[in-house]
Amino acid sequence: MSRAERYRGRVFSVVTHEVTMPGGGTAARDVVEHIGAVGVAAVDERDRIVLIRQYRHPLGRAIWELPAGLVDVAGEDLAATALRELAEEVDLVAGRLEVLVDMHTSPGWTNERIRLFLARELGEVPPEHRHERRDEEADLEVAWFDLDRAVSMALAGEITNGPCVAGVLAAARARDQGWAGLRPSDAPRPG
Known part of the structure; x- marks a missing residue:
C-alpha cells in the first residue's frame, strides 16, 4: 500500500x-x-443530560451536541481530556467517569475515533475557575434535557450529531440497566 x-x-x-x-x-x-476526539454524556441525579447547541459552519447552523473536544494535548489521557472539555464547555466537574461507548464516526472515509464517557456525580466549576469561551465556543447554548426527552429528540431528528445520538441512546440504555456493565474510564480502546 x-x-x-x-x-x-x-x-x-x-x-x-x-x-x-x-x-x-x-x-x-x-x-x-x-487526531481523535472525546465526548461526555453528563447525566445528573435527576436523569437530565446536558447538551450544547453550537454553530457548525459546514451545516450553516447550530446543532445539539454533547460536550466534546479533540485529543490535542500531548500526553493527556482520554479521561482527562473528557473532564477538561466538560469543565470548559459546560462548567461542570464529575465525581464519576466511565466509558460509555467507543465509535468510529464515518469509517468509509476517515479513521476518526471518538470515545464517549458517562459523567455522573456532577458539580459546578467555581466561577473564578471557569474557562473563557472564544471563537465557536463563545456563543454556546447550554441546556439540560430529561434523558428520555433527549432520546425522543434523537429519534425525531432534532439531534443529528452522530456522537450525540450515540451518547444519548447509550446513556439511556445504561441508566435502564442500572448503570451496570460500564467500563472504567481508563479502559483500553478497542482496536
Whole structure:
C-alpha cells in the first residue's frame, strides 16, 4: 500500500492510499486521518443530560451536541481530556467517569475515533475557575434535557450529531440497566 499526503492541518490530514483489493486489483482511496476526539454524556441525579447547541459552519447552523473536544494535548489521557472539555464547555466537574461507548464516526472515509464517557456525580466549576469561551465556543447554548426527552429528540431528528445520538441512546440504555456493565474510564480502546 502506498500513501500520498494531499493536505496536512492541525486536526486532520487528507491522504490517498493505493490499496490492493480482495480481487487482486488496486484502487485509490482518499482518507481523512483524524487526531481523535472525546465526548461526555453528563447525566445528573435527576436523569437530565446536558447538551450544547453550537454553530457548525459546514451545516450553516447550530446543532445539539454533547460536550466534546479533540485529543490535542500531548500526553493527556482520554479521561482527562473528557473532564477538561466538560469543565470548559459546560462548567461542570464529575465525581464519576466511565466509558460509555467507543465509535468510529464515518469509517468509509476517515479513521476518526471518538470515545464517549458517562459523567455522573456532577458539580459546578467555581466561577473564578471557569474557562473563557472564544471563537465557536463563545456563543454556546447550554441546556439540560430529561434523558428520555433527549432520546425522543434523537429519534425525531432534532439531534443529528452522530456522537450525540450515540451518547444519548447509550446513556439511556445504561441508566435502564442500572448503570451496570460500564467500563472504567481508563479502559483500553478497542482496536
